[in-house]
Amino acid sequence: MDEPTLTTTPADGPPANGGATSSSGSTSTSGSAAPHRTATVPHGEPILEVDELQMYFPVKSSGIIRRTVGHVQAVDGVSFQVPAGGALGLVGESGCGKSTTGRLITRLLTPTAGAIRFEGQDIARLSPRELKPVRREIQMIFQDPYTSLNPRHTVGSIVGAPLEIHKVVPRNKVLPRVQELLEIVGLNPEHYNRYPNEFSGGQRQRIGIARALTLQPKLLVADEPVSALDVSIQAQVINLLQDLQREFDISFLFIAHDLAVVRHFCPEVAVMYLGKLVEIADRDTLYNHPHHPYTQALLSAVPDVKQAAIGGRRDRIRLEGDVPSPINPPSGCRFRTRCPLAQEICAKVEPPLLQIGPHHKVACHFAGEVGQHPTTPISASVLGVDEQGNQKPEAASTSELGSQPGFSDTWVDVHGHRGGSGATRSS
Ligand SMILES: Nc1ncnc2c1ncn2[C@@H]1O[C@H](COP(=O)(O)OP(=O)(O)OP(=O)(O)O)[C@@H](O)[C@H]1O
């Protein structure tokens, strides 16, 4: 698989510590007593498994008696895996449920339904006390380094607070550990007593990263970690995260708008639309052979200057209309109100997230490459419906079609290939 490259730029601010710097501007941690925790899950096996995750936020009426009058269906039946030592990218338009998914996994929110299996343990409904050891293992990097750091606290107390709360090291060892962490993220360890406003945006994000590393997490949920930064600084922070991933064997759920950044960082990418996963695949398949009309439109909307970074120029596919309200999403396929390919079945039947290749799942009745979408629904026989989406009386129950996390050895071969291991045809 090709490793896309991201241009590096000069360091974001004054030299960190006068030491040798890596591509990210961070000091190499090799040989230091750097934080390291060995994952209990073998490399490549899922460290995180999200299964039919759902988050419905209640909508209340105004007035004295505030009744629930509806729900924002922010995340609705999302399933995926993050492999140990790997990185899954999560992309999609604003409001599609990316941050909510991240906040559920870090258990800043409790899901309405579904499972969040971390190293095999379902943490979706653990009590705050039961969650305490898990919180050490899963940390979050927030989008905005300006608001996510308390301006009244020194960098030392921001980065050191988790050590004290979790009593990870004796009090007299907190400062040396904080300084070590600052050095790891490319900041001057002597600046532990400065305040966040004394740092640039890129440096503040490094402080946020140091804070996330304090408890030696195995999984980092990075929610738009570079989108608030200048373009010139973004590559440095991305490269820092990559250095840290390699050095400390951290797994990532990487949430971002920027498809070029996601392609660079993540071997696997999932696309969300209005609370649902619509496509998930390995990087090369998703960027070079997207099969969902929404993914195709999203990739085509990337500005020309960045098209090379996502695999080449594409003709622009313009989507009509606005994203519908997640309080009252469209029936059937949620993308149908904007989809140029929508047909009768799309309003009647929700397309399942079907596996159509060894590492490729798509939720579209007419999944296909741009200009090669089939004219008959690929999912009809799997769902036991006719081409208009009417249930066939003799059809078996399709309740087992709820999307499972991960990929299986068999798939619906929409291309009629015979070569795939265990491939099966849908019709
Ligand atoms: N606490 C909440 N109460 C009610 N609705 C919420 C809450 N948090 C998020 N939402 C709604 O859930 C939907 C998903 O929001 P979310 O923040 O997850 O989107 P996002 O994909 O991260 O968007 P962005 O790219 O703008 O960050 C939105 O419609 C949002 O308004």
Ligand code: SF4
């Ligand atoms: S299922 Fe129908 S509406 Fe949905 S993306 Fe596919 S063609 Fe478009």
Ligand SMILES: [Mg+2]
């Ligand atoms: Mg968000």
